[in-house]
Amino acid sequence: MKHPTIHDVAARAGVSKSLVSLVMREAGNVSESSRRAVLDAARALGYRPNRAAQALVRRRSQILGVLVSDLHNPFFHDAVDGIDAAAVEHGYRALLSTGHLVTKQEAQAIDTLLELRVDGLVLASPRVTSATVAEAAQSVPTVVLGRSVRVDGVDSVHNDDRLGGGLVVDHLVERGHERIAHIHGGKGAGARPRRSGYEAAMNRHGLGEHILAVPGAFTEQGGVDGMRRLLTTKPLPTAVFVANDLSAMGALGVLDDAGITVPDDISVVGYDNLRAVEYSRISLTTVDQPRYDMGSIAVALVLERLEEGRRTDRDVVLPPTLVVRDTTAPPRRRR
Amino acid sequence: MKHPTIHDVAARAGVSKSLVSLVMREAGNVSESSRRAVLDAARALGYRPNRAAQALVRRRSQILGVLVSDLHNPFFHDAVDGIDAAAVEHGYRALLSTGHLVTKQEAQAIDTLLELRVDGLVLASPRVTSATVAEAAQSVPTVVLGRSVRVDGVDSVHNDDRLGGGLVVDHLVERGHERIAHIHGGKGAGARPRRSGYEAAMNRHGLGEHILAVPGAFTEQGGVDGMRRLLTTKPLPTAVFVANDLSAMGALGVLDDAGITVPDDISVVGYDNLRAVEYSRISLTTVDQPRYDMGSIAVALVLERLEEGRRTDRDVVLPPTLVVRDTTAPPRRRR
């Protein structure tokens, strides 16, 4: 339980602590014999460099902090894969922390990361206020993933949610739908633009009168609540665009319980293209975002500030793509 | 980008660094006026204590490291919830790292955590060798979650996979099945005992001759491969116990593609009771493990060693429970 230090290694190898340091970080100008002696001593003692001490003197920890707002949402898993891979590739390690969708806990998680003096911060769909984000960005390069952000000093990478919302409506209209409703994502990342994309497209198609957006959330429960609400509307919509796949799952469950068949009675579209959704009761039509790439781009953005000294803000927007599967069909002739 | 230090705060507040330290960690014996002055100065400067420096001098970081073998497997999400909650409750923070199911990456992730001098380590279904686990345990209290482990100095918490495997067979036998096959989980955590539970139960029911275990893995792909293999066997089994839910999803997909109806033609049982599985094509019969509790127990085990100085090894085994849903039915009369 007692950690050997560089001094212990030095003593055992019969050299100075400086030499050990030189060997450990593979600096040049060390004789082969000393190198060997040090390495042997280190192995024998089970020496492991203390990153905290290292970070203190170099002012770099080589660690990137990642805040994941909701570990349960598969959207983040691929993003984290991308983050992790990019970080490692550039000699950094990613450390995750989560706030379980609770603002205060998220803020504390960010605090912990910042106190640890991570070199950069990736906030995946954070729920915290932009003031908190701005504050973080003041001490370390920070990028927000999954939502557009207008805070000074903060970069962001996200897909074009507005466009994605439009894509969905276009597809449904093409299939012949007019009464297309939307269960929106509340304060979730990207929820607003998805909704406005929906509304704009509806208007564009001359279906403004059929616009109907009911509240939901980016969780299963959100979809359940939204769909229940929707089922009380007088002429049932013939198609529903649900804010994300997770909530679409919930919505599908409600429809099933109500004996409403998808897509015969009603068409459903989600957003995110989660893998699990392919295996759902019925394969969901959805919108895909390049999650993995978003993760690696986020890291690239952090590194640009960190290593190249960029000071201007960047907002990277990636295009979403429609994935048509089995939950969308033309509407029933008449109801 | 320059982090203010305790000295900066001291200068601004007109006191000594020691006083600032006293105030920041809420030690007693500080006058109200000094406290206020320090707090104001800290706020004005945006001071944030440096955990690395703190950790260096107290030999505690108040951080628990968590290695998650596969972020994509929902099994871990609840476990992490439990870990996080328990950690926070005891004044620690959990930091996650992942190895993406690759042994070497996992080992590196553990290394990073150890170099950071986390106070304890929770390894969730690690893929690394027990030598690596033992090594980690030598420098810090370590508990393995999700698999039983026989390494000295390491605690573990897991469900009784052997019992779970038996539960599944009992259920199927009770429904009238005899040709019950198993797609096992390879080297996955708990895969071996689940398999031996299956085999023992088969023998117990006098169905030893029908034992048929084909290789799989704890991933969707594992289930796909296993089921494809199974479909080539001469008299098709009437029921299949798949090593975990994730692979059961894959297996169900294969059956669907082959035009085989579940549960009419064949019954399927998974393991883990993932939430998504309730919403799958057809609600999966599965075995539930108390994931959240496993997480909090893991933390408790770490803390027992850390704060109470326990030195004996503990192996906590939790009971699994069968969750009967829609993928199991009596076998077809004759085929």
Next chain:
DNA sequence: CCGGCCCTGTGGAACGTTCCAGGCTGTCGC
């Protein structure tokens, strides 16, 4: 009025590293 103690506050050492300035050898060129 003095000794002691409590209360508040201070400086310095230590934690485990890195980095800098510099110190030996030994070789080479002239």
Next chain:
DNA sequence: GCGACAGCCTGGAACGTTCCACAGGGCCGG
């Protein structure tokens, strides 16, 4: 034979904290 220089190695300062020993002042009791 001597200066220069390369190659290898060293001690000490610094990083931002905590903690310890101690200091000054006020107050109390005798």
